[in-house]
Amino acid sequence: MTETTTSRAFTPSANVAFLKESATIAVSARARALKAQGRKVIDLGAGEPDFDTPEFIRRAGQRAIDAGATKYTATEGIMPLREAIASQTSARWKGAPITAGEVVVSSGSKQSLFNACFTLFGEGDEVLIPTPSWTSYYEMVALSRATAVPVMGDATRGLKVTAALLEASATARTRGLMLNSPCNPTGAVYSADELRDILDLADERDWWVLSDEIYRRISYTGPPASVLDLAPRRDRLIVIDGVAKAYAMTGWRIGWAVSPKAVSAAMGALQSHTTSNAAAVSQHAALAALTDTAAAETAITKMVAEFQGRRDAVVREMRAAPGLEFVFPEGAFYLYARVATPRGGDGTAFAAALLEQREIAVVPGAAFFTPDWVRVSYAAPREQVIAGVRAMVELYASFAG
Ligand code: GLU
Numbered sequence: 001m002t003e004t005t006t007s008r009a010f011t012p013s014a015n016v017a018f019l020k021e022s023a024t025i026a027v028s029a030r031a032r033a034l035k036a037q038g039r040k041v042i043d044l045g046a047g048e049p050d051f052d053t054p055e056f057i058r059r060a061g062q063r064a065i066d067a068g069a070t071k072y073t074a075t076e077g078i079m080p081l082r083e084a085i086a087s088q089t090s091a092r093w094k095g096a097p098i099t100a101g102e103v104v105v106s107s108g109s110k111q112s113l114f115n116a117c118f119t120l121f122g123e124g125d126e127v128l129i130p131t132p133s134w135t136s137y138y139e140m141v142a143l144s145r146a147t148a149v150p151v152m153g154d155a156t157r158g159l160k161v162t163a164a165l166l167e168a169s170a171t172a173r174t175r176g177l178m179l180n181s182p183c184n185p186t187g188a189v190y191s192a193d194e195l196r197d198i199l200d201l202a203d204e205r206d207w208w209v210l211s212d213e214i215y216r217r218i219s220y221t222g223p224p225a226s227v228l229d230l231a232p233r234r235d236r237l238i239v240i241d242g243v244a245k246a247y248a249m250t251g252w253r254i255g256w257a258v259s260p261k262a263v264s265a266a267m268g269a270l271q272s273h274t275t276s277n278a279a280a281v282s283q284h285a286a287l288a289a290l291t292d293t294a295a296a297e298t299a300i301t302k303m304v305a306e307f308q309g310r311r312d313a314v315v316r317e318m319r320a321a322p323g324l325e326f327v328f329p330e331g332a333f334y335l336y337a338r339v340a341t342p343r344g345g346d347g348t349a350f351a352a353a354l355l356e357q358r359e360i361a362v363v364p365g366a367a368f369f370t371p372d373w374v375r376v377s378y379a380a381p382r383e384q385v386i387a388g389v390r391a392m393v394e395l396y397a398s399f400a401g
Helices: 024-038 055-066 079-090 109-120 135-143 164-170 192-204 262-270 280-291 293-319 348-359 381-398
Strands: 103-106 126-131 147-152 172-182 210-213 237-242 257-260 326-327 334-338 373-377
Touching: 024 135, 024 210, 024 334, 024 348, 055 103, 055 280, 055 293, 079 103, 079 280, 079 348, 109 135, 109 210, 109 257, 126 135, 126 164, 135 147, 147 164, 172 192, 192 210, 192 257, 210 373, 210 381, 280 293, 293 334, 293 381, 334 381, 348 381, 373 381
Parallel strands: 126 147, 126 172, 172 210, 210 237
Antiparallel strands: 103 257, 237 257, 326 334, 334 373
């Protein structure tokens, strides 16, 4: 058969026609491409710990390969990992112990969030998304054919939403809400009282609560409240977590959802037709991360202390910059700054100029539905973080005139 030289146009299906590429991932890809061209880019875009995965976890992965963990596993994950997750989660829950049957392990918390949205929401449903929020929440809800309803956070409370703000955006079609504390992109942490008010409202309205707790271990003011400590019941609650951020295991791709049994079964069925099980080797490495608690605590404490040192340094730099508003980060590893000036310009123009003129990559706030802002990730070596924030402050001063 002869090959034709013309190719036919591709029209994306309605399933994805509206989708934009993930901006957080696109910024890192752009920084990598510029580095490959020999430019000295400082990448403060990626929300990815710059530490190596702790050695005891790497060794567990190597042992798993040698022991033959190279086959399919149960779609929902290997039983010891599900049991370890159930037991750690139960420790925060006052009710009957959570069982392995309520845990589905996936290829990253991103997949678990998608599974949850796709399983719970559909056409005609509205889902409240505290804004700013991580870019993928909005798209996951849309992929589920539901409507994402951004609820703007209160500027006087670190851009966090309150029960009253959520209530004001609710309609008869509201089916659920997303929660994320510590928050990506702001680093804000919800207090127990703030969360309790929101959970009570959700309970009263019979809304699903999807609580993304992936940054829970990275907090600078003690352990942040988990919805599990506070929720009146669990029958509308999905808790999503993973090993990526706290254990520096982004590339291993292991996350999970803890949900009522019927929801877990539905998410397992969905996953059985999409990715099946998460990588077997990675599951064994994650099992070591969760069960060798002494080694894990030592590693996490060290990484969080370093993040906190960087957080302090970043805040010092920002406080020296008059007029540049930011959210005080109490957790995660992000700084959120409002870079629009009275003379105009927005986060997109600012991020482009910062990359072009100073070779520093940050994520424009448009990705998080707040275009006047930019997100700086301080999951990068401290001297790079300081240099990056200084350059940002200088650029802002030149924009603000
Ligand atoms: N969640 C991280 C971020 O916000 C990693 C990239 C992604 O999955 O979005 O940068």
